Amino acid sequence: MRRIERGAAGLREEAVAVLRDLTGNPEADFHAGQFEAIRALVADHERALVVQRTGWGKSAVYFIAALLQRRAGAGPALIVSPLLALMRDQVAAAERAGVRAVAINSANVTEWTQIEGLLADDAVDVLFVSPERLVNPRFRAEQLPRLLSVMGLLVIDEAHCISDWGHDFRPDYRRIRDLIAELPATVPVLATTATANERVVADVEEQMGAGGHEVFTLRGPLARTSLRLGTLDLKTTWRRVAWLTQHLDSLPGSGIIYCLTVSAAEDTAAALAKAGHRVLPYTGRTDAAERLVAEEALKANEVKALVATSALGMGFDKPDLGFVVHLGAPSSPVAYYQQVGRAGRATENADVLLLPGPEDRDIWHFFATNAMPTQARADAVIGALSASDKPLSVPALEARVDLKRGQLELLLKVLAVDGAVEYTSGGWVATGAEWTYDEERYERIAAARRAEQDAMLAYERGESCRMAFLTEQLDDPHSVPCGRCDVCAEAWYPSDVAVEQQESAQSMLDRVGVPLAPRALWPSGLDQLGVRSDGKPVKGKVPPGEQYLQGRAVARLTDLGWGGALRELFRSDADGRPLDAEVPPDLARAVVRVLKEWDWEERPAAVAWLPSRSRPRLVESLAAGIATAGRLQPLGPLGLAPGAGELTRSTNSAFRVRDVWDRFVVPPQMADALPGLGGPVLLVDDLADSRWTLTVAARLLRRAGASSVLPLVLASAG
Structure with missing residues (x-):
C-alpha cells in the first residue's frame, strides 16, 4: 500500500x-x-x-x-x-x-x-x-x-x-x-x-x-479517584473467610477476590459457594474453556465474584467492576495497585479491601526464590544442550537437568534473551555464546524485591493515605491524599465477624483428606539416567500391579486450613536444619479423622513407613500412632540400601526417580509378612512432593508380595 x-x-x-x-x-x-x-x-x-x-x-x-x-x-x-x-x-x-x-x-x-x-x-x-x-x-x-x-x-x-x-x-x-x-x-x-x-x-x-x-x-496522575481503599487485619484464616461469607453481598456490584495460591482460591471459592454465594474459582489449574465461562459470567454479573489467583490479571476488562478484595497481600505495592486497578474504571465508586494473612511472607519468599536463575542451573542447561548432537525438547532436556518444568522453561527464556540458547524448529540448542551469571544484577533485583515486600508491610500498617502511598511507590509526582481511604477517613467497612460465621468457616477449613493419585506413567528420559528394572530400561506405563491405590494427605501445605500448622511443622532452624518432633496432638487427631473418612475398598491390615533422615521422630511417631489407633500390624520401616546417604532435593521427576530407585530395600522380616497379610499396606511418610518416592516404595512392596498399598502422608506440597 x-x-x-x-x-x-x-x-x-x-x-x-x-x-x-x-x-x-x-x-x-x-x-x-x-x-x-x-x-x-x-x-x-x-x-x-x-x-x-x-x-x-x-x-x-x-x-x-x-x-x-x-x-x-x-x-x-x-x-x-x-x-x-x-x-x-x-x-x-x-x-x-x-x-x-x-x-x-x-x-x-x-x-x-x-x-x-x-x-x-x-x-x-x-x-x-x-x-x-x-x-x-x-x-x-x-x-x-x-x-x-x-x-x-x-x-x-x-x-x-x-x-x-x-x-x-x-x-x-x-x-x-x-x-x-x-x-x-x-x-x-x-x-x-x-x-x-x-x-x-x-x-x-x-x-x-x-x-x-x-x-x-x-x-499522568496515577491516583484512581473512584477507589476507596482499606485494610482489615483479622489475624486468622477462618476469620477472613468468615468475614467474606458474612459481608460479601454488601460489597457493591460484582468483583474479584484475589488469593495468593491456587489452593487458597479453590478453598475460599468452595467455602463461599457452600454458604450460598454465587462465586467461581479462576486459577492456573482452571481449564481454559472454564476460564472463558467464568470471565463472561463475571462480566454479565451472573456471579458475585471470581475467586482468583494472579492468573486473572492484566487485560481483564470489566469497566463496572465494583470491588476487589485480597485474601492475602501481593508481595509488591505496585503489583497490588495493578490488581486493584481492575475495579472502578467506569464507575464513580468501587471498594478495595486487603485482608492480610500471617502466611503472606512465606509465600512471597517461595515465589521470589523460585524465579531467580542461578549459575549452576544455567551451566547445567547450557552443558546439556552443548553435549547433544541434536536440538532438545523441554521433556528431553528435563531428563538431563534437575529442574522442574516451570523453572526450566523460565530459565530457557532468560538464556535465550541473553543469546546463550535459541529455539529452533527441532527444539532448544546452545548457541556457543558465553553466558556469565551476573551476580551483582540478580542481587540488586533480589534486594529490590525485598524492599517491595517491606513497602507492602508498610502499606498494611496504614501510616499515611493508602492511595497516596501506592502512587508514591510509582514515583507519581501528582500524589496527594485521597480523602476516601480508611486512613484519610474512618473505616468504611464492617469489622465484625459473627460467631456463627466463624464456626462455619473454621469447620469448612478444618477439612482433612486430600487425595494422592497414583502415578500412571514413568517420566521420560529414565534410560538416559541409567534407571533399569530387570535389566531393561524403565519407561512407559507403571504396571497396574506395581502402582499404589489412591492415597491421602492430611492437607496441602498451601491450604488455608491446615496449611499454616503444617508449614510450621516442616520449618527449619536458623541453620537450615529440619526440625524434628513427634506428631503434635491436634495433628494426630486430624490423621485419625482422615483414616475414619477414607472410603477405601478394603481396610488396611498393616503399617509400613519410609525411613527418614531429616524427620525420623515425626515419621515413626506417626506410623506407630496409626498402628496403635487402628490396631494394625506394624511392619516397621523400609530399609535403606547400603551407601544411601542424604537424599538430595531433586526437583524434576526423572531425577527424583533416579535418586530413589535403588534407595530402599524390603527387610527380610517384612518380606516374610507381606504375602499373608490379608489386606493392604498403609505406607506412611511425612511429605508428598512429586509422589515418586511413594511410587517407587509402593512398587517394592507390591513386588515383595503386598496385595495393595495405600499411601498416607501429613502434607502434600501441591
Missing part, C-alpha cells in the same frame, strides 16, 4: 472523528494527554512511552494511531500483548469499532493459516501477538520480516514487563529490544503501562531508544 505523507495540520480534527466513530459517541473528546501521544506517533513518528492510570484510555491511543497510519498508507500495527484475556477483549473491542483486528496466540492455532492469508492480502489493521510468538522460529522466519517491512506502528502493551525491575518481569518481553532495533526509523513505537516507577521508566526508555532515538514520555 502506498504511503501518504501527512502534516500535523488537521490531525486533531481527523483523530477526534475517528474517536467518535470508535466510541459511537458524537460528543466524545480526548482525555488530557491522549491526543499528544497520538500526534507524537502519527505526525512525528516518535517512540513514545505512556504511563497512565488504568482506565485512562491507552488502547484508544493505539487504535486511533493505527487507523490513522493505515489511512496514510502504512501497514498493520503490531501489538505485543501479554495475556490471552487481554487479546480477546481488545480484538472484540476493535471489531465492534470497525477495526480489522486479529490475534496469533496459542489459543487459536487452527486460525493461523487464515490469519496469514489476511495479512498477505493487507486485510488486517491490527495484529495482536503474544511475546512468546517473537521467539517462535516459524513466526520469526515467515511473518516477522514481512511485517517489519510494512509495519505502521509497534505497540508494547504492559511495557513494565520489559524491565527487570517491573513487578511482572517476563523474559520473552526482553526480545522486544531486538525487535525495536530492527525497525526502520520511520516506524513509530508506543509502549504503555499503568505500573511503572522511575526506575522502570528509565529502563524501558533505554530499551526503546535503541539506536539513538529520543523517547517521548507522557506521565
Whole structure:
C-alpha cells in the first residue's frame, strides 16, 4: 500500500472523528494527554512511552494511531500483548469499532493459516501477538520480516514487563529490544503501562531508544479517584473467610477476590459457594474453556465474584467492576495497585479491601526464590544442550537437568534473551555464546524485591493515605491524599465477624483428606539416567500391579486450613536444619479423622513407613500412632540400601526417580509378612512432593508380595 505523507495540520480534527466513530459517541473528546501521544506517533513518528492510570484510555491511543497510519498508507500495527484475556477483549473491542483486528496466540492455532492469508492480502489493521510468538522460529522466519517491512506502528502493551525491575518481569518481553532495533526509523513505537516507577521508566526508555532515538514520555496522575481503599487485619484464616461469607453481598456490584495460591482460591471459592454465594474459582489449574465461562459470567454479573489467583490479571476488562478484595497481600505495592486497578474504571465508586494473612511472607519468599536463575542451573542447561548432537525438547532436556518444568522453561527464556540458547524448529540448542551469571544484577533485583515486600508491610500498617502511598511507590509526582481511604477517613467497612460465621468457616477449613493419585506413567528420559528394572530400561506405563491405590494427605501445605500448622511443622532452624518432633496432638487427631473418612475398598491390615533422615521422630511417631489407633500390624520401616546417604532435593521427576530407585530395600522380616497379610499396606511418610518416592516404595512392596498399598502422608506440597 502506498504511503501518504501527512502534516500535523488537521490531525486533531481527523483523530477526534475517528474517536467518535470508535466510541459511537458524537460528543466524545480526548482525555488530557491522549491526543499528544497520538500526534507524537502519527505526525512525528516518535517512540513514545505512556504511563497512565488504568482506565485512562491507552488502547484508544493505539487504535486511533493505527487507523490513522493505515489511512496514510502504512501497514498493520503490531501489538505485543501479554495475556490471552487481554487479546480477546481488545480484538472484540476493535471489531465492534470497525477495526480489522486479529490475534496469533496459542489459543487459536487452527486460525493461523487464515490469519496469514489476511495479512498477505493487507486485510488486517491490527495484529495482536503474544511475546512468546517473537521467539517462535516459524513466526520469526515467515511473518516477522514481512511485517517489519510494512509495519505502521509497534505497540508494547504492559511495557513494565520489559524491565527487570517491573513487578511482572517476563523474559520473552526482553526480545522486544531486538525487535525495536530492527525497525526502520520511520516506524513509530508506543509502549504503555499503568505500573511503572522511575526506575522502570528509565529502563524501558533505554530499551526503546535503541539506536539513538529520543523517547517521548507522557506521565499522568496515577491516583484512581473512584477507589476507596482499606485494610482489615483479622489475624486468622477462618476469620477472613468468615468475614467474606458474612459481608460479601454488601460489597457493591460484582468483583474479584484475589488469593495468593491456587489452593487458597479453590478453598475460599468452595467455602463461599457452600454458604450460598454465587462465586467461581479462576486459577492456573482452571481449564481454559472454564476460564472463558467464568470471565463472561463475571462480566454479565451472573456471579458475585471470581475467586482468583494472579492468573486473572492484566487485560481483564470489566469497566463496572465494583470491588476487589485480597485474601492475602501481593508481595509488591505496585503489583497490588495493578490488581486493584481492575475495579472502578467506569464507575464513580468501587471498594478495595486487603485482608492480610500471617502466611503472606512465606509465600512471597517461595515465589521470589523460585524465579531467580542461578549459575549452576544455567551451566547445567547450557552443558546439556552443548553435549547433544541434536536440538532438545523441554521433556528431553528435563531428563538431563534437575529442574522442574516451570523453572526450566523460565530459565530457557532468560538464556535465550541473553543469546546463550535459541529455539529452533527441532527444539532448544546452545548457541556457543558465553553466558556469565551476573551476580551483582540478580542481587540488586533480589534486594529490590525485598524492599517491595517491606513497602507492602508498610502499606498494611496504614501510616499515611493508602492511595497516596501506592502512587508514591510509582514515583507519581501528582500524589496527594485521597480523602476516601480508611486512613484519610474512618473505616468504611464492617469489622465484625459473627460467631456463627466463624464456626462455619473454621469447620469448612478444618477439612482433612486430600487425595494422592497414583502415578500412571514413568517420566521420560529414565534410560538416559541409567534407571533399569530387570535389566531393561524403565519407561512407559507403571504396571497396574506395581502402582499404589489412591492415597491421602492430611492437607496441602498451601491450604488455608491446615496449611499454616503444617508449614510450621516442616520449618527449619536458623541453620537450615529440619526440625524434628513427634506428631503434635491436634495433628494426630486430624490423621485419625482422615483414616475414619477414607472410603477405601478394603481396610488396611498393616503399617509400613519410609525411613527418614531429616524427620525420623515425626515419621515413626506417626506410623506407630496409626498402628496403635487402628490396631494394625506394624511392619516397621523400609530399609535403606547400603551407601544411601542424604537424599538430595531433586526437583524434576526423572531425577527424583533416579535418586530413589535403588534407595530402599524390603527387610527380610517384612518380606516374610507381606504375602499373608490379608489386606493392604498403609505406607506412611511425612511429605508428598512429586509422589515418586511413594511410587517407587509402593512398587517394592507390591513386588515383595503386598496385595495393595495405600499411601498416607501429613502434607502434600501441591
